[in-house]
Amino acid sequence: MSDSMLTDAAGRIFADLCDKALLDAAERGEFPAALWRALEGNGFHQLAMPDSGGTLADAFALIGLGGRWGVPVPLAEVLLANRWIGGSDRLATIGQVLDGRIVEAPWGRRADLVLGLDADRSAYVLVARDREAGAPLESGRNMAGEARDALAIPAGAEWVTLTEPAHAYLALARAVAMAGCLGRILDLSLQYANEREQFGRPIARFQAIQHNLAVMAGEVAAAGRAADAAVDALDGDRFELEVAVAKARVGEAAGVVAEIAHQVHGAMGYTHEHQLHHFTRRVWAWRDEYGNETYWQRRLGRHLIRTGADGLWPLLATRG
């Protein structure tokens, strides 16, 4: 599938279904079933599988678009889980194994299959849940109100070794989703600044507002370019370095962009009624998931320091 066919088709689904009402409902705990059916109906949930006709890069493009719309289904987890377990039409998600439980699993309550990654994300345990029987589960949420649930691992569950860099994939998924989401935050802010009038004119006419939005645009552009570059590095031996660049840079942009967006929106953007918070809270949450800026900066930094001062530039001056 070509990049634009994919994003056109998915973009239509998101534009039709992913409105404020849906985001609010999801936050109240209602799984967006119609949206999920539409994605499933197009085969998007299995896009990252080796024989899907799509590529892993397509999957990340879909995740980025999902970030733009704040889609309240666990897109990255569904895509990667299906890739690793060989595909399923049931809802699969991914969490982390901690103290004998799987925690932080997006929509764990609604999932039929839950993968729990071990501490160094080199293996997973697969739990099939019987939702009809009301398998016990502890519901939780991140600061964006996205479901992040915990459940027990049944005795005798087996570990499956991962050959792919699961942590880097998931960190990249958050970086790519953030980059998409930041683009949306910029659009919302531009729109608001052009519509909101004070002192007899749109606030977009004020230089202070213009400059803040210019800063925001710079950060959004940097975030997009950093995320794209890491996706482009998927097949190369620098992949994890580029993920470190992306997660660190996009995370840094996220804080700046969200801060300015709220300042531009004034009190209106601080209300629950306005949609801005659905996006700003997401980037605040996602920048901390799968390694915050400091985590990835240190990983990148350690690699560069080992390479040494004279190797710094050659390491940065890549072709792609």
Next chain:
Amino acid sequence: MRPTVLQFDRITLPEETEALRVEVRQFLQDNAEHLSRPNSDFTTGHDPAFSRKLGQRGWIGMTWPKRYGGGERSFFDRYVVTEELLAAGAPVSAHWIADRQSGNLILSVGSEAQRERYLPPIARGESYFSIGMSEPNSGSDLASVRTRAERVEGGWLINGTKLWSTDAHRNHFMIALVRTEPPSDNRHAGLSQIIIDLREDGAVIRPIRNMAGGEDFNEVVFEDVLVPEDRVVGEPGNGWQQVTGELAYERSGPERFLSAFRVFVELVRVAAERGDPALEAAVGRLAAHVATLRRMSISVAGMLEQGKSPEVEAALVKAVGNDFEKLLPEVARLATDDAIAAMPRLDGFREALADTLLLSPSFTIRGGTREILRGVIARGLGLR
């Protein structure tokens, strides 16, 4: 979906640029005697011998037609050469402006005679240009320039003062933005660009000492300076359009985010001496910025290669890049402590840091202030 202004294409540099990169690195290694500066600022190292060596290698005027001494190479080739030179702290100031923008201007709007006369010596690394835009009362508000060129018998008579012209006291020519018609309601009309021979025409050039102790920029005074008819570049009266057309070249290059790079190199040296989490994070943070800015700058090179004039994208690269150039020494400084400051082996770090910090106020002023750039971006976003 994203606003068009934010379209920074994903570009992979062509394979041949990597062979070129290897050549440049070898050249730098072979000419290490030119690499003694503690900073990587593009305005502080004026070294004609080095510029001539670059010219001999064909690394000046790389994108220009061969008949004018150019190399007919891509903007990607040029990008790779310039970033390698800057990262190594090479002294590029002498030929930089001629290569980056004066030559391109002459090539795009100059007469055939001007191209034949001015371009080959630039490409050989022998002829150097300065910018003549700002004046005592015209900085960011460039359209308010008052230097006049009056058509007289035998040429143009110039009166006025240009300011902050980097290397005017060492270079051969200046392209000055002057008023050739009286001011009218359209303040962008009636401006022209004229080539001044800084050594022959009789302009009075006075170096201005900067706060870092350097004497790089100048005041250039014209009192009834007569220049020949054929010095006007492009159409008389079209100066404003030409000047703004230069900006895509002027604003998006690696010199807009690598000015502080030597500090980064030295910081890695410090970190290798004594690893700690703060140093690791600082190094990683700076690397994430450099890697991303490079790619944004290469995206703009790609647009130049396609014949586009991406002024807004270029302004954005410069705005983000200049802010990073100022962030870099701060991040480096705060990641180190007194114990590191006392290690004599790390003198290089302290020297680069102090030198770069003293130069840093210029980063967000030259070539369009941060505030002007934000205005350009805001216009691109449809806000004004």
